[in-house]
Amino acid sequence: MKRFYINCLIAILISGIAGISFNTAQAFGLKHNKKSQAVSVSKDNKKDYNIDNRAKYTNDIHSVFSLDDCIRIAIEYNPSIQASFYNQDAYKSRIGQAWANYFPSINVGFELSRTWNHYNKEIFPYYSRNVYNTTGYVPTVSANMLLFDFGKTKAIADMAKRQYEGAQENSKENINVIIYDIKATYYNILFAQAQVQVYKDTVKDYELQLSQAKGFYVYGKKPKLDVVTAEYNLGKAKLNLVKAEEILKVAKIRLSKIMGIPEYTNYELSDEMSLNKFGIDTDEAIKLAFEVRPELISAQKEMEAAKMNLRAEKRNFTPNISIYGSYANNLGSEYNVNTAQVGVGLNYNGLNILKIKKKVDEARSTYNMTKAQYQEIKDTVYFNVKKCYTELQTAAEAIVMAKLALDQAKEQYRQVTGRYKAGVGDAIELKDGENTYLNARLDFYNAILNYNVTAANLEQEIGIPLKQAEEKVIDIKQEDL
Numbered sequence: 001m002k003r004f005y006i007n008c009l010i011a012i013l014i015s016g017i018a019g020i021s022f023n024t025a026q027a028f029g030l031k032h033n034k035k036s037q038a039v040s041v042s043k044d045n046k047k048d049y050n051i052d053n054r055a056k057y058t059n060d061i062h063s064v065f066s067l068d069d070c071i072r073i074a075i076e077y078n079p080s081i082q083a084s085f086y087n088q089d090a091y092k093s094r095i096g097q098a099w100a101n102y103f104p105s106i107n108v109g110f111e112l113s114r115t116w117n118h119y120n121k122e123i124f125p126y127y128s129r130n131v132y133n134t135t136g137y138v139p140t141v142s143a144n145m146l147l148f149d150f151g152k153t154k155a156i157a158d159m160a161k162r163q164y165e166g167a168q169e170n171s172k173e174n175i176n177v178i179i180y181d182i183k184a185t186y187y188n189i190l191f192a193q194a195q196v197q198v199y200k201d202t203v204k205d206y207e208l209q210l211s212q213a214k215g216f217y218v219y220g221k222k223p224k225l226d227v228v229t230a231e232y233n234l235g236k237a238k239l240n241l242v243k244a245e246e247i248l249k250v251a252k253i254r255l256s257k258i259m260g261i262p263e264y265t266n267y268e269l270s271d272e273m274s275l276n277k278f279g280i281d282t283d284e285a286i287k288l289a290f291e292v293r294p295e296l297i298s299a300q301k302e303m304e305a306a307k308m309n310l311r312a313e314k315r316n317f318t319p320n321i322s323i324y325g326s327y328a329n330n331l332g333s334e335y336n337v338n339t340a341q342v343g344v345g346l347n348y349n350g351l352n353i354l355k356i357k358k359k360v361d362e363a364r365s366t367y368n369m370t371k372a373q374y375q376e377i378k379d380t381v382y383f384n385v386k387k388c389y390t391e392l393q394t395a396a397e398a399i400v401m402a403k404l405a406l407d408q409a410k411e412q413y414r415q416v417t418g419r420y421k422a423g424v425g426d427a428i429e430l431k432d433g434e435n436t437y438l439n440a441r442l443d444f445y446n447a448i449l450n451y452n453v454t455a456a457n458l459e460q461e462i463g464i465p466l467k468q469a470e471e472k473v474i475d476i477k478q479e480d481l
Contacts, residue, residue, distance in 0.1 A: 057264035066270045070182050070259055075175065077260025084174045088167035095164060098157035104145035142326035147344070150318035151311075159308035166301030172294035176460055178258060183456035185255045190273050191449040192248035198441050199241035202434070206234040209420070209430065216423065226427040233431055273452045275476070276468035277396065282389050285462055289385045293463035296381055299374040306367040313363040316356045319348050381461065388458040395451040396473045402440075402447040403474055409433075409440035 057063075065073075075081055146153070210230040216222035252265050280288075290296065325342040416433035419425030451473065459465050 057261045059266040063267040073259045084171040091164040091167040094160040101153040104143045107142045109140045140328040144324040148321045152315040155312035159305045162301045162305035166298045169294040169298035180460040187452045189251045194445045196244045202237045229427040275472045278466045279469040289462040299377045303370040306370040310363040313360045384461040395454045399447045402444040406440040406444045409437045413437035
């Protein structure tokens with residue numbers, strides 16, 4: 001009989017382990033969103049965030065980065081992205097923790113005791129002495145396993161699954177924001193490089209004008225004022241060049257920081273700002289954002305998780321059905337009695353109807369709150385996508401207007417330069433023409449920058465990169481600038 005009880009207990013433990021294996025596989029067999037995301041990160045692409053195992057970027061090595069290179073480096077090196085990966089892994093473990101309720105709970109113990117028994121000789125005259133000492137060694141093992149709890153565990157596991165899926169979307173949203181920061185900073189660096197080149201060209205022009213002014217002054221064709229004015233213009237142009245170079249350095253430091261390699265700045269950028277249009281209208285952009293925007297999907301998962309939590313709290317009114325077993329061997333005791341037990345029980349654990357009722361009320365309020373938050377985020381996405389799309393159209397028109405202004409300023413500068421070389425124009429007229437042309441070039445580059453940053457912002461609000469059309473906002477050549 002003792003062997004029978006022991007075999008029963010072993011069978012309980014084995015069946016419990018087999019049950020949890022099935023439930024765990026079921027819990028982790030998640031269906032991932034098939035929609036295209038801004039960046040798709042598979043399990044194989046996720047690396048342990050260990051600085052010692054990563055390639056080092058040192059300033060003694062020169063690199064040329066494209067925009068895609070910067071994004072790839074950020075996914076591998078940016079600590080915020082790595083933290084979001086670990087955060088979603090933590091949420092994933094909660095699914096297994098929920099299903100662990102069906103795993104047997106095992107208790108193992110060992111007791112060592114010594115007993116002194118005093119017998120009354122008048123009652124027990126046949127005992128030779130009135131004190132008996134006994135020593136007991138009592139190893140015990142017991143197990144308790146939940147068989148069915150009327151869906152409480154499943155509701156908790158479903159809630160954990162929704163929270164894990166929400167954490168996955170939060171990781172994608174984090175990547176989405178960082179990609180926008182990379183694009184905006186990348187384009188600002190390209191603009192800063194163009195700005196530096198503009199001021200370099202200006203310095204060369206003013207050096208030539210200073211040489212001309214000195215020549216005219218020597219031959220008495222121009223007053224000393226022209227030389228002083230040319231010297232002032234050259235000095236200011238050099239100062240502007242120094243400031244532009246400083247802005248470029250700061251922008252590169254910022255890009256390095258976003259990529260997760262803050263100390264590395266010995267690189268150049270290979271891409272240029274785009275002038276391509278995007279083949280999408282407002283309604284398509286809004287519809288696409290509702291389908292794939294990670295922040296919106298995460299809010300939806302939070303709403304579903306709150307609904308699962310409400311279901312779990314309601315099911316706390318139901319009992320649990322469990323199976324249990326135990327075995328104890330009283331080695332060394334006076335009677336050496338071995339005991340074994342196995343059975344099935346139905347019980348309530350800490351049943352408090354009022355507390356359960358209030359927790360249900362709290363869960364219902366939380367669910368209603370998440371529904372309202374989801375709608376708020378949805379409305380915000382709708383507004384931002386529409387706003388960014390309108391701004392993108394305006395930015396495209398601004399490029400065309402800026403190019404027209406640039407062409408006029410260039411022609412004006414050509415005329416005043418010719419007049420000054422011919423000895424007809426004066427220094428003030430030349431300076432005005434130079435400033436107009438300088439500002440027109442910067443305004444044109446700034447319009448292109450604004451168009452690209454606005455496009456990146458629209459992509460962030462939608463949640464995926466947009467496909468560019470072959471048609472350009474405007475066709476330009478380098479000599480047109």
